[in-house]
Amino acid sequence: MYWLRELGQYLLLVKEIFKKPENQKIYLRQITFEMDKLGLESLGIVAIISVFMGAVLCIQMAFNITHPLIPAYTIGLSVRESVVLEFSPTIISLILAGKVGSRIASEIGTMRVTEQIDALEIMGINPATFLIFPKIAAMVLINPVLIVFSMFLAIGGGWAAGVATGLVSSNTYIYGIQSFFIPFNIFYALIKTVVFAFLIASISGYHGFMTRGGALEVGTASTRGVVYSSIMIIFFNLILTQLLLT
């Protein structure tokens, strides 16, 4: 029943994180600081991955849709659907779980083993709230922006690849990405993004916070943060899809 105990401890920590902050002004400053560190600094990697994945998606679609009865604009349509429904919210969140999750877990883990967390506690500050809440808030606010940004770039990358290789004409592709648009899908993608952002920040924060020992354990905590966030993203992806799309 090892995992049940972990789950219990995690839930207790989450309860602790949402306690009333000691000084709202400082927390607001922390949140903007974390938005910069955890969000804006990920723009580069999100951009690169999105453009290339969009391009690959488009080329694969074009090769698979060869039947004369299927219109060519289906390429644009299916690139858009894959990007909006799954690629941007889920795959980019998984990438961020690796990049941001390891950062959060190792930062908090190092603070634990160098007694900085004890120092906060002695000052009468709730360390769980002070350290983890701004990270959760920042990610929940900034990740939807990253994901929408990623959607545009991936669809654009598909267009560039399709036109450059001559597999689909610009007009057909653009016609495709505009047809049969379901606004609810965007909403579904954003809900997923927000849930995933919460999972990444809280789970890796938990593993950092529970670190005991030294440098070695900080490394372990960082790995566990990434692994568990990723698994939970995959798991909640299934649950949310089942709940929202059926």
Next chain:
Amino acid sequence: MIEARNICKSFGGSMVLDDVSVTFERGKTNLIIGASGSGKTVLMKCLVGLFKIEQGKILYDERIFSAMPSSELKELRREIGMLFQGGALFDSMTVEQNVIFPLSMFTRLSLSDRRDRANFCLQRVNLENVNHMYPAVLSGGMKKRVAIARAISMNPKYLFCDEPNSGLDPQTANVIDRLISEITQEYQMTTVVNTHDMNSVLEIGDKVAFIYKAKLWWEGNKEEILESDNPELKEFVFATELTRRLKQ
């Protein structure tokens, strides 16, 4: 005044503190001495509540600390300043930000007042021109001194220092010892200091508690310590040539 009554603490079956009762007085520098690994840090962490005691009671001026609800505990902690053995400076903040941090969190002072207070504290530990450096680039002794400045920035009623002068040269060590002793008298704080440095003991030991084999082995002050005929204490005190000569 801080009182520990019959406290016990063990780790994985081995007793680190066994039925320790000791009183730390207000306006005095109370020292805890003992060999490396004897449990000084553990005792201090029990006193401030970072370790849960298994038995006994801890009282801060008649307030029962060991059974306080967390909201009251948080209030009380604002009256506590603590220097950790390893410094525990926030390494994402500069020296000045470290010292200002508790002030920003809990006071309504303006930024310039907070800066003034931080500079005052830094000057008291002989640190100048390091305000904008990060802890990572400071020497071990400098980190300690910044940590002391941070611990006293809020003018605490209770001050805990875990080996404030280990890693410092004898002169700076002395400055730090005197500083701790001075502010203790000046602000009538209850100060608890861990040390295994006999110089500090003879310099500032208003009250000395010797921990040995998980027990409170001996209690007294700096005058009595040289006269004691407790064999384990004598072994500890007269371990160096310097103290042996002093005795003669």
